[in-house]
Amino acid sequence: MDSKIRIILADDHAAVREGISAWLQCDPRVEVVATAGDTECLADLIGRFPCDIVISDIGMRCIDGKSNAIAFLRSFLGQPERARLIVVTMIAQPQMLAGLLELGADGLLDKRDCIESLNEAMAAVIRGECFVSKHVEALLKSHAGNKPGRAGVLSAREWEVFQLYAAGKSLIGIAEHLGRSVKTIGTQRRNAMRKLGLETETQLLNYLRQIGLS
The missing domain is CATH 3.40.50.2300 (Response regulator)
Known part of the structure; x- marks a missing residue:
């Protein structure tokens, strides 16, 4: 060139x-x-x-x-x-x-x-x-060949849940803080983890640390 x-x-x-x-x-x-x-x-x-x-x-x-x-x-x-x-x-x-x-x-x-x-x-x-x-x-x-790639994007609400979780709040605490049910918060966290290809609590905590939230 x-x-x-x-x-x-x-x-x-x-x-x-x-x-x-x-x-x-x-x-x-x-x-x-x-x-x-x-x-x-x-x-x-x-x-x-x-x-x-x-x-x-x-x-x-x-x-x-x-x-x-x-x-x-x-x-x-x-x-x-x-x-x-x-x-x-x-x-x-x-x-x-x-x-x-x-x-x-x-x-x-x-x-x-x-x-x-x-x-x-x-x-x-x-x-x-x-x-x-x-x-x-x-x-x-190390990526299992039968698992699809997950370059996901969290919605604003899912991201809000992740930020509060990273700050140390429990699901109950997040639900109280946001005025939502614990079931809704749990579903939003699971959906967010699925979008990002995170399957365990350890993977979630590692991800939060890698993006500077934990």
Whole structure:
């Protein structure tokens, strides 16, 4: 490629954005044309700045109160002409990672991988290849083949329940706080776990920790 690789970078942690941006711009072939701290800003920037690759976290606040950026990224990936998408995340749930690939993500990196993996990912997706980092590959290998990917998005109410649960409230406490029945709260929590491919309490607690709620 003769022209520079144009990047839009999105992450809700300023230190991550600035660190990745500084690293990318050490490469004279790369230009970071814009950075975003949430999904609404990312959507706006994609509409205004032509780019070749979007590098995005998925744990960012979404546009309409939903739990993460996946709803927007699903819409983005469905566009006939779009930039390549590399997801960089702390989430280590195999079903969610498998679901992102099923949606059409071009690259998946775990934030625990070395930053050089990002250069490898960019080179691969520009060639039209799919890239998964070493940590992601190991997680995907642990994914049972008969289980579907689960790149789910929680509704605003399900996300509210997760936030209160992460804050230490019991189902009874959440029901009292929100003015709903315990049965409703329990159903919303189960539905949320199913959407994210979480099957056990341990997996739920790990997920909450990975997205910074616990």
